[in-house]
Amino acid sequence: MDKKYPRLGRRTVKLSEGVEQAIHSVAMLAQLSEEGVLSAGELAEYHGVKTSYLLKHLQALSGAGILATLPGPKGGYRLARTAAKITLLDIVLAVEGPQPAFRCLEIRQRGPNPLPVKPTRPCEINAAMLRAEKAYRAELQRVTIADILKDVAAGDDGSIAARGCAFLAIHERRQGA
């Protein structure tokens, strides 16, 4: 009977597209000159995404202390700290929130004969899932935006750098100017 269901559905666990956009935006902002900023509209244009959607993620990054927001007509976003101090985990948690992917709903307390007293220890299944989440986060914490940019530069034939430079030459706003 299960032959009819060889592969059920697509994976429901999915990092939002916001994570990709947020990491690319932070990497772009890391290449600004010291006094430079970019607006949400410019970052969205560069990445070919909707400003309204990206704005939500930029605000989350700002709220998490990863980006600084400069007000005024020459305002925009820039990094709030150096690229070496921004990890992929910082960005993922800012965009996705702090909760782990696995949420134990304590189904062992349901059904016709639930556990008689509220369990004092976390469910072993939940504990194992959280250890995996910890390993995932530890790996993301090991990688900074500075590392990413160094790796990109090492493998670049010049086209990636040229792409960023060309855009920044036109769009970067300088506070001092």
Next chain:
Amino acid sequence: MDKKYPRLGRRTVKLSEGVEQAIHSVAMLAQLSEEGVLSAGELAEYHGVKTSYLLKHLQALSGAGILATLPGPKGGYRLARTAAKITLLDIVLAVEGPQPAFRCLEIRQRGPNPLPVKPTRPCEINAAMLRAEKAYRAELQRVTIADILKDVAAGDDGSIAARGCAFLAIHERRQGA
């Protein structure tokens, strides 16, 4: 301006409730006698969840070769292999599908000046995200259902075992009977 958005939204990356239900169901089936089976309805009743919803996940577990389905009026589900050979990763992948949580949409190829040629190397951001997924999966692969049951038994004051036994005493179907 970002003070208005101290914490944006809930985390969108979320393992489906199906993962919790599937792991608990496999753990329950691991406690059957050699010839025993349980129907989807019984497993759903025990866990206080909807049969129609659980059935989808049981079929996915069957399709992945984790559960065996026995037809007929005394039919139902049982493990297709021993609990020591079923890892949490097997179950998560069966329910959620094989794709990693992070899906690179190659936004570096979008915008007004995309990369001039199709990149030959994976984006460094994607590579870093996939390393984290690998660490997550490695951790889930280390834990079997047999490990979970051993850990549960070690910390059990008797109430967890009693709960399962009482249910199985009434509901377990035996093929040989």
